[in-house]
Amino acid sequence: DSGVTQTPKHLITATGQRVTLRCSPRSGDLSVYWYQQSLDQGLQFLIQYYNGEERAKGNILERFSAQQFPDLHSELNLSSLELGDSALYFCASSLAGGSTDTQYFGPGTRLTVL
Amino acid sequence: QQPVQSPQAVILREGEDAVINCSSSKALYSVHWYRQKHGEAPVFLMILLKGGEQKGHEKISASFNEKKQQSSLYLTASQLSYSGTYFCGTRMGMKTSYDKVIFGPGTSLSVIP
Numbered sequence: 001d002s003g004v005t006q007t008p009k010h011l012i013t014a015t016g017q018r019v020t021l022r023c024s025p026r027s028g029d030l031s032v033y034w035y036q037q038s039l040d041q042g043l044q045f046l047i048q049y050y051n052g053e054e055r056a057k058g059n060i061l062e063r064f065s066a067q068q069f070p071d072l073h074s075e076l077n078l079s080s081l082e083l084g085d086s087a088l089y090f091c092a093s094s095l096a097g098g099s100t101d102t103q104y105f106g107p108g109t110r111l112t113v114l
Numbered sequence: 115q116q117p118v119q120s121p122q123a124v125i126l127r128e129g130e131d132a133v134i135n136c137s138s139s140k141a142l143y144s145v146h147w148y149r150q151k152h153g154e155a156p157v158f159l160m161i162l163l164k165g166g167e168q169k170g171h172e173k174i175s176a177s178f179n180e181k182k183q184q185s186s187l188y189l190t191a192s193q194l195s196y197s198g199t200y201f202c203g204t205r206m207g208m209k210t211s212y213d214k215v216i217f218g219p220g221t222s223l224s225v226i227p
Contacts, residue, residue: 035217042217042219042220043201103146105155105156106155
C-alpha cells in the first residue's frame with residue numbers, strides 16, 4: 001500500500017459524458033501527478049501539481065482538466081468522453097516534485113467508455 | 115522524448131539473470147525504475163542520479179552511464195516475484211525544477227519455474 005488513494009476504482013460511462021476522478025496523496029506529499037495508461041501501453045504523463053499550482057504539463061487533451069485543492073487532494077475531470085479515453089488513470093504523489101523525488105502511485109481508476 | 119527500452123520482452127527461468135536497458139537521446143539528470151504487475155500500480159524500484167548517487171531496492175541494482183545517457187537494471191538470481199513490466203522514467207531537470215518524468219514503453223519480464 002503506497003498511501004495514495006484513488007476513487008472510484010472502476011467507472012463505466014457512455015460517450016459524451018463527463019467524469020471526475022479523485023486522488024488523495026500520501027500524508028506529507030505536496031506534489032500530485034496524473035498518468036494515463038491505455039491497454040498494454042506505457043504510462044503517459046498528463047499533468048503535475050505542486051501545493052495547489054500547476055507545475056508541468058504533458059500530452060493532456062483540452063477535454064481534460066485537473067486541479068489540486070488546499071487540502072492537497074486532486075481531481076481529474078474528463079469531459080466529452082470518447083471510446084479512446086478508456087484506460088487506467090493513475091495518480092502519484094511525491095514529497096516536493098523535484099527530480100530526485102520518488103513518485104508513489106495509487107491503485108488507479110479503470111475507466112471504461114461505452 | 116520517450117526513452118527507448120530493450121529488450122521488449124524476456125522470459126527467464128528462476129535463478130537466471132537479466133539486464134534491462136533504457137536509453138535517451140537527451141541529457142538526463144535522473145533515471146527512475148518501476149515495476150508494474152498486471153492490473154496493479156507501478157511500484158518504485160530505484161532512482162539513479164547524474165553523478166552516481168543511487169537510491170533503491172536491496173536485491174536489484176542499476177547503473178547510469180552519463181556519457182551514453184543510458185541506464186541498465188540488473189536482476190540477478192531472478193525469483194517468480196520479479197515477473198512484471200519494468201518501466202524506466204527519465205527526467206532532465208535539476209533537483210529544484212519540476213519537469214516531468216517521461217516513461218519508456220516498458221519491458222515485460224516473465225520468470226518461470
